[in-house]
Amino acid sequence: MKRLLNIGLLGLFLIGYLEWGTDKHTFIFQAEYELFSKIFESPLTFLHPFILVPLCGQILFLYIIIKDSTNARLRLIAVASLSIFMLFLLFIGLISQNFKIIASTLPFLIVATIIVKTNWKRTFNR
Incomplete structure (x- = not known):
């Protein structure tokens, strides 16, 4: 069940929706593809905090899924690093009243809350 939640959270992160300007929009997986395709042209773009922390x-998360790690602290750190970006997207969606952005962040935040609740109890309530 934990592995399924981890895979689901990673997938929900990748379908986060970004929209800016009048006609510019993309999903996170599309933006990541563009970043990785231009990694050798401009490697310094990966140093931006909103790219480096979620990456x-x-x-x-990939390490946790592959190794089937039960380390709750690692899982909480991974959730926090992805949640920073998704909470920022939610904030942008709320400010701009963009339903598409809000709707793309809510499933991630619900699953992240479930993961945090289950791991928080196991990590800090000993």
Whole structure:
């Protein structure tokens, strides 16, 4: 069940929706594809905090999924690093009253809350 929640959370993160300007929009997985396709042209773009922190969270989640790690602290760190970006997207969606952005963040935040609740009890209530 934990592995399924982890995979689901990673997938829900990747379908986060971004929209800016009058006609510019993309999903997170599309933006990541563009970033990785231009990694050798401009490697310094990965140093931006809104790219580096969620990327580290994704790598950590992949490690947790592959190794089937039961370390709750690692899972909480990974959720927090992805949640920073998704909460920022939710804030943008609320400010701009963009339903598509809000709707793309809510499933992630619900699953992240479930993961945090189950791991928080196991980690800090000993």
